[in-house]
Amino acid sequence: MARHVARARRTRTERTLLGLEFGTAASALGGGILLALRPDGAFLHADPHVLQRTPFTNWRVPGLLLAAGCGGGFLAAGVLTLGRHRAARPVAVAAGTALIGLEAWEVAFVEFQPLEAMFAGVGAAVVVLALRLPRFPEPQSPAPRSPDSGFPDPESPATR
Numbered sequence: 001m002a003r004h005v006a007r008a009r010r011t012r013t014e015r016t017l018l019g020l021e022f023g024t025a026a027s028a029l030g031g032g033i034l035l036a037l038r039p040d041g042a043f044l045h046a047d048p049h050v051l052q053r054t055p056f057t058n059w060r061v062p063g064l065l066l067a068a069g070c071g072g073g074f075l076a077a078g079v080l081t082l083g084r085h086r087a088a089r090p091v092a093v094a095a096g097t098a099l100i101g102l103e104a105w106e107v108a109f110v111e112f113q114p115l116e117a118m119f120a121g122v123g124a125a126v127v128v129l130a131l132r133l134p135r136f137p138e139p140q141s142p143a144p145r146s147p148d149s150g151f152p153d154p155e156s157p158a159t160r
Contacts, residue, residue, distance in 0.1 A: 013133065070095075077095045088133060092133075093130045
């Protein structure tokens with residue numbers, strides 16, 4: 001017999017946050033992988049000369065960092081938010097703050113591009129929305145069961 005567990009509908013805040021988290025994860029993973037595959041930047045028309053004020057000589061390491069750090073961070077935040085895990089809020093705040101920091105670093109050491117301003121805004125929106133998330137409860141453990149009866153163990157402290 002299938003058992004359906006009723007879950008509360010997602011709030012507008014949750015739905016918006018999930019869209020930003022998974023959308024940013026997809027962008028960072030895709031862009032980072034494309035940069036790592038073609039470190040000359042050809043897939044994304046990214047000129048390697050803009051890296052001259054950075055420690056990088058081509059786009060391979062920045063691409064890997066983008067995919068793993070930003071893509072992985074936002075993917076983790078999205079999965080936690082989707083599962084309404086208690087760590088969703090701090091992970092989403094960390095991912096959003098890191099994205100703001102990344103974009104500030106790019107403006108300071110690479111060059112300003114409007115896309116950086118947009119992603120800094122996405123990072124800020126993620127932080128704000130994550131702070132508005134409800135506090136998800138700790139998962140509850142079921143009462144221990146007697147191995148032979150299928151009913152709670154009467155000697156268990158949880159059933160006294």
